[in-house]
Amino acid sequence: MRNRPIPGSSGLVRPMSLLADPVLHAPCEPVTDFGAGLARLVEDMFATMYAAQGVGLAANQVGVGLRVFVYDCPDDEDVRHLGHVVNPRLVEADGFTVRGPEGCLSLPGLEAPTERFDRAVVEGVRTDGSPVRIEGTGFFARCLQHECDHLDGLVYADRLSPRRRSRLARAAGKSSWATPERTALLREG
Numbered sequence: 390m391r392n393r394p395i396p397g398s399s400g401l402v403r404p405m406s407l408l409a410d411p412v413l414h415a416p417c418e419p420v421t422d423f424g425a426g427l428a429r430l431v432e433d434m435f436a437t438m439y440a441a442q443g444v445g446l447a448a449n450q451v452g453v454g455l456r457v458f459v460y461d462c463p464d465d466e467d468v469r470h471l472g473h474v475v476n477p478r479l480v481e482a483d484g485f486t487v488r489g490p491e492g493c494l495s496l497p498g499l500e501a502p503t504e505r506f507d508r509a510v511v512e513g514v515r516t517d518g519s520p521v522r523i524e525g526t527g528f529f530a531r532c533l534q535h536e537c538d539h540l541d542g543l544v545y546a547d548r549l550s551p552r553r554r555s556r557l558a559r560a561a562g563k564s565s566w567a568t569p570e571r572t573a574l575l576r577e578g
Contacts, residue, residue: 396459396471397435403451405441408496408544408561409571412449417456417540420475427457428516431473434459443494445532447539450495456513458536465527474521477513479537484508484526491531491545498564501557503545509533546575 406413420427430453438446444462448455459473484507491503509530511523525533535545546557558575561567 396461396473397432397437397439400429400432400434400436402440403433403437405437405497406450406452406495407566407571408546409568409574410452410495412452412454413495413539413544414542415449415454416542417447417449417454420455420457423475423516423518427475430455430457431459431516434473435461438494441494441497445536446494447536449539449542456540458540460529460532460536462525462529462532464525464529470523470525470529472521472523473515474511474513474523475516477511477537477540479509479534480512481508481510482506482530482534484530487527487531489528489531491535493535493545495539495544496546496557496561497566499557499560501545501549501553503531503548505531505534511537 434446434451437451438459445458445460448457456476461471463469486504487507488502488504490500492500507530508526511533513521515521546554554575558572561575562572
C-alpha cells in the first residue's frame with residue numbers, strides 16, 4: 390500500500406521543447422522560490438515525462454528555464470531510481486567511459502552512440518529545500534549526466550563527433566518534427 394501519491398498523477402502534460410527551441414540552448418537559472426509553483430512544476434514534469442515514455446526530464450524541456458529535473462530511471466541492474474533534484478550540480482563523473490545509445494525527448498525518435506562516464510554523483514535539494522545527493526552507475530549515471538547537460542544548455546548531440554552529428558542530422562531530416570533550422574543546428578554543431 391502506498392502512503393504517497395504517485396509522482397505526476399495530479400500533474401498536467403506540458404508541451405515539449407524541441408531541438409532549436411532557444412530555452413534548450415541556454416543555461417538555466419537557479420531556483421530561488423520554493424513555493425507551490427515549484428511543486429506544481431515538478432508534478433507537471435513527472436506527468437509529461439511519463440506521457441512521453443521517458444526516464445528523465447529537465448525543466449527547460451517543458452519551456453521553463455530553471456535548474457530542475459525529474460527521473461524514473463533504472464540502473465544496469467534494473468534497480469529503479471525515482472525522484473527530482475532542484476539546483477543540481479554534477480559533482481562527480483568518473484570511472485570508465487562508455488559509448489552507448491542515447492536518446493532525448495526533445496529529439497524524438499532519434500538516438501546516437503554517446504560517451505558518458507559510468508558513474509555520476511549529483512547534489513542539490515528537493516522542492517522543500519532539503520539536501521539530496523544521488524549516486525548512479527551505468528544507465529542511471531548516463532541519465533544524471535544527460536539531465537545536468539540540459540540544465541547547462543546542452544543536448545546530447547553537442548557531445549557527438551562531427552561525423553555522428555551529420556548522421557543524426559540526416560535522421561532528423563526524415564522525422565516529422567524536422568525543420569531546416571533544427572537540422573542545420575545539428576549539422577553546424
